[in-house]
Amino acid sequence: MKNMTAGNHCTVTEFILAGLSEKPELQMPLFLLFIGIYVVTAAGNLGMIALIVLSSHLHNPMYYFLSSLSFIDFCQSTVVTPKMLVNFVTEKNLISYTECMTQLYFFIIFGVAECYMLAAMAYDRYVAICSPLLYSVTMSYHIYSSLIAGVYIFSVICASVHTGFMIRIQFCKLDVINHYFCDLLPLLKLAHSNTYINELLILIFDILIIFVPTLTIITSYIFIIDSILSLQSTQGRSKAFSTCSSHILAVGIYFGSVAFMYLQPSSVKSMDQGKVSSVFYTTVVPMLNPMIYSLRNKDVTVALKKILQRKTFM
Template identity: 55%
Template sequence: MLQIVDDIDSDSHFKFQRTTDTENHSMVIDFIFMGLTEQPELQLTLLLFFLQICIISMMGNVGLLLLIRTSSQLHTAMYYFLSNLSFIDLCFSSVITPKMLVGFEAEKNIICYSGCLTHFFFFCTFGIADCFMLTAMAYDPYVAICSSLTYNSAMFQNICFLLVIGVYTMGVFGAITHITGLARLSFCRKNVISHYFCDISPFLKLSCSITYINELLAILQVVITSLVITLPVLISYTFILSSILRIHSAKGRSKAFSTCGSHLASVAILYGSIIFMYCQPASNSNINEQKMSSVIYTTVIPMLNPWIYSLRNKDVKDALRKTRKD
């Protein structure tokens, strides 16, 4: 197959690859992100705003990782899960935020086809892993409240390690599934992605191939994944609530509720935004709604998680005070 690369407009940055196949399509090899907004007067404000979020997110997640690693009193199952959640959040925001910040400053935010697929692969890997990590974390309060006498044996180190390995495996498997489907598509003429990163819905809208299978696969994966990650959480908290209601002391109930309050808040925000965004066909979804939902789970939640789990946690506060004194 003979391939010739040519530019159709010197001012457009649109690059195509012409092929001598039977369809004689001009194939896109570069994409341009439309960005979070098209209003020039908001670019600097949004750049400073999201730069602050990025710094706070990195400080929170890196700080929590270092604190858990250096404080022996935090070497428990709960904080083992939390350290992995912080690592995933750090990687997740690092995949999305830098490219978004470039878009606020650059005249045209360009990414190549292979770069877009790579971008989406890591976004999908850490996004799915984030969901499954929150599900794995529901096991800790369940055992702590419902089977407190057997906590040490139930939260054996090998069990926690296997749960975490399963989380990363599901993330990679889900990403490979999507990338395999996207790699078979052709992209002709259109190359402006109506988003600030390579997400699946705006990416599919640019394809000149039939995307029905990809849309169906995306919806099925979200539905199946949602069931897999929400059912264990619902079942765990059903038993937790039943156990809490049997506690006679009001102080004991309050302490039990505070144990799982942070986790429930993170689960509700993350799962809600993802289900809202992906449980609809790409052809029917509103791009502004997609952007708002994606901002929540790609930038806001990775920033909030370390603070939610640390500011309301007595053990973390004590470990921080001890570290400062040392």
């Protein structure tokens, strides 16, 4: 049932997920912790999307990008967390081959989309602060909708290439994936066939997925900071910095944890360390982003108060 060998070909129908911890006494506390995180993540991100849809004064490119980021964060968390929660309360953490490849596919889509959406948001802030008079022209409906569509199209291409080449890999026994979800690196460690192309693809896409958005963000903020420092008004500087601070914080947390997972030399890389950084960008960051953007953004807090007042008087 679990593996069949025919000539040089072998088919695996299941894997075992090692999970976050193998200690039985930690399973229930971890289950309660992560179910709490998931509920807050779902409420925060879906609430942010609903708030942007319902508040007409939030209908501008900055908040359309933010609603897309909230959608990505909710989906990223949903791809990983429910299966992890099931694993905390089951004796054997089995995942079927099909389920594993599906999880990998959607994990890559939303992981790549997060990187590029944060880069698009940095470009949006650059235009808003450095060319405010041209903002409505530069960030027209056609431009920002094309940027958002481009993010998703590129993400689907990345996921399709990675997953397509992963499906070609042979797995010849019921192996343990040393992770709490199906990710590229832990899966490649179990391969029974040549993984050179897969490793080359990871290197190429790492450059495209991490360095290109990071370079875009850094370049945008060099111009933004230069523009802010040239402002004469202290109030103007403070307002400009406040519109960027939420984004800078979100970028720092997300890219920091992703880089820790994927850019360490193999000699110092530990999958247990990798699990900790993965928890940040798959569960903690999606929970924090709505809080970061709502607590540090006056437009969002004003919109929320108006919605709540409207509900109170109805």
